[in-house]
Structure formats: C-alpha cells, structure tokens
Amino acid sequence: MASSTSHQNSLPLPIFSGENYDFWSIKMKTYFMSQDLWDIVDKGFTTTENPSVEQLRQERKEKQRDANALYAIQQAVDDANFSRIMGASTAKEAWDWLKEEFQGTAKVRSIKLQTMRRELENLKMKDSEIIKDYYSRLKGVVNQLRAYGENISETRVVEKILISLTEKYDPVVTAIENSSDISQLSVTELIGSLEAFEKDWVAGMILH
Known part of the structure; x- marks a missing residue:
C-alpha cells in the first residue's frame, strides 16, 4: 500500500x-x-x-x-x-x-454537441490562411467534439479537410483522391502533402 x-x-x-x-x-x-x-x-x-x-x-x-x-x-x-x-x-x-x-446537464451537453457539429460542418479554409493555421482551427473543433464523446474517425477528418480547402488546392486534392485510398490516408500524411504543395505554389508565385 x-x-x-x-x-x-x-x-x-x-x-x-x-x-x-x-x-x-x-x-x-x-x-x-x-x-x-x-x-x-x-x-x-x-x-x-x-x-x-x-x-x-x-x-x-x-x-x-x-x-x-x-x-x-x-x-x-x-x-x-x-x-x-x-x-x-x-x-x-x-x-x-x-x-x-x-460541462452541463445531459440536455445542455446535447445542445453544445449539436452546435459544435454545425461548426465542424460549416468550417472552411479562408483565402488568407495557410494549411497549418486552418488545420489548427479544425483540430480545435474536432478535439472539443471528441471531448464531448463524439466519435470522429481519422478518415472523417481527412475527408473534411479535402472538401473544405480553397480552390488553389484543387490540383493536389484531385491527385490525392485519384492516387490514394482515402480510408487509408492519415491526417499527418495529408497535411504533409498539402504543405508540400503549398510550398511549391508559393515558390511558383514568387518566380512569376
């Protein structure tokens, strides 16, 4: 003892x-x-x-x-x-x-959960954001939902990121969707690919 x-x-x-x-x-x-x-x-x-x-x-x-x-x-x-x-x-x-x-009573928690679900559904990347900042915002909402008991899988986060990026990421999103099994793609791998594309895109803008 x-x-x-x-x-x-x-x-x-x-x-x-x-x-x-x-x-x-x-x-x-x-x-x-x-x-x-x-x-x-x-x-x-x-x-x-x-x-x-x-x-x-x-x-x-x-x-x-x-x-x-x-x-x-x-x-x-x-x-x-x-x-x-x-x-x-x-x-x-x-x-x-x-x-x-x-955290509130069961009823209060249910209302908060619904609010956070809508926040996640409506979340989109801003034109002025870089991937790192957008993912930080998204991750904050996901962590809050998980803290309230919501089961949010890695695949769901990956899919959310892919459909909520700005248009400039369309080429890399298309390439990822055509070449990868989304259900097997981790968030870390996705963010790495998007940051690499972002770096190349910025370099291209500087050259032009």
Missing part, C-alpha cells in the same frame, strides 16, 4: 482553474486509469447490508480506493473550485458535481 501511495503522489496532477474543463477531465481520466481508480470515480461503489467478513474486507478496500480518488480530485482543483466540491463525500460525487457545473 505504501508503494502504491508513493507512486500516486509522485505523479503530477493537472490543476483545474475553471477553464478548459473538457481537456482537464480527459487528463484526469487517464490519471485515474493509470491508478486503477477510474471505475470507482465513474460508477462509485456500494455497500452491503449485513456483510460477510469477506464482503466487509472488500468494502474497506473500495472505500480506500474511493478516498484516494477523492483526494486526487481535491488536489487537482484550485481553491476557488475546491469550494464547489468540499462537501462531496465520494469521488463520484465530486466528479459529477464538476461535470454538471462545467
């Missing part, structure tokens, strides 16, 4: 100050999974009436795990947000309070 506690305390925790809750919660989920605590944060634990000796022993272990998880959540928020969860007696209770406060 001592070595486990020592290992837990040695891992730095991301501190939540009221902004970017979605990113913070993903980092915390990964932390809890690394400590084998996510199940107790996500689902909580139950006690048994008139438990047997073995059940009582197991419940004590679960309470200890829950205390470890609750302590981690308390340490991972600043003082202002600690006041929101200081009354929580379990890790799940503290986690759910923060989730509802900063």
Whole structure:
C-alpha cells in the first residue's frame, strides 16, 4: 500500500482553474486509469447490508480506493473550485458535481454537441490562411467534439479537410483522391502533402 501511495503522489496532477474543463477531465481520466481508480470515480461503489467478513474486507478496500480518488480530485482543483466540491463525500460525487457545473446537464451537453457539429460542418479554409493555421482551427473543433464523446474517425477528418480547402488546392486534392485510398490516408500524411504543395505554389508565385 505504501508503494502504491508513493507512486500516486509522485505523479503530477493537472490543476483545474475553471477553464478548459473538457481537456482537464480527459487528463484526469487517464490519471485515474493509470491508478486503477477510474471505475470507482465513474460508477462509485456500494455497500452491503449485513456483510460477510469477506464482503466487509472488500468494502474497506473500495472505500480506500474511493478516498484516494477523492483526494486526487481535491488536489487537482484550485481553491476557488475546491469550494464547489468540499462537501462531496465520494469521488463520484465530486466528479459529477464538476461535470454538471462545467460541462452541463445531459440536455445542455446535447445542445453544445449539436452546435459544435454545425461548426465542424460549416468550417472552411479562408483565402488568407495557410494549411497549418486552418488545420489548427479544425483540430480545435474536432478535439472539443471528441471531448464531448463524439466519435470522429481519422478518415472523417481527412475527408473534411479535402472538401473544405480553397480552390488553389484543387490540383493536389484531385491527385490525392485519384492516387490514394482515402480510408487509408492519415491526417499527418495529408497535411504533409498539402504543405508540400503549398510550398511549391508559393515558390511558383514568387518566380512569376
């Protein structure tokens, strides 16, 4: 137990100050999974009436795990947000309070998700943008959607990029679509091809 506690305390925790809750919660989920605590944060634990000796022993272990998880959540928020969860007696209770406060109820999350879906659908590259900047904008929306539980595949991102570029990229888009299996093309490979085309295009403009 001592070595486990020592290992837990040695891992730095991301501190939540009221902004970017979605990113913070993903980092915390990964932390809890690394400590084998996510199940107790996500689902909580139950006690048994008139438990047997073995059940009582197991419940004590679960309470200890829950205390470890609750302590981690308390340490991972600043003082202002600690006041929101200081009354929580379990890790799940503290986690759910923060989730509802900063991500909203199921209905609010559904509305936010619909808004972000429309944002992704309507997103297009600006004439003044370079590939790096456009992909940064697109990636931001995709990451937010994924944080809300939306399953966005690599192929979907590739397809979105190809159909939302400005006209000057038409030659390279056509070449990619004719020579590649889009379902096997990674975003990294696509961005690399587009940046190479962009570099050649700029060089050609300078020469002319």
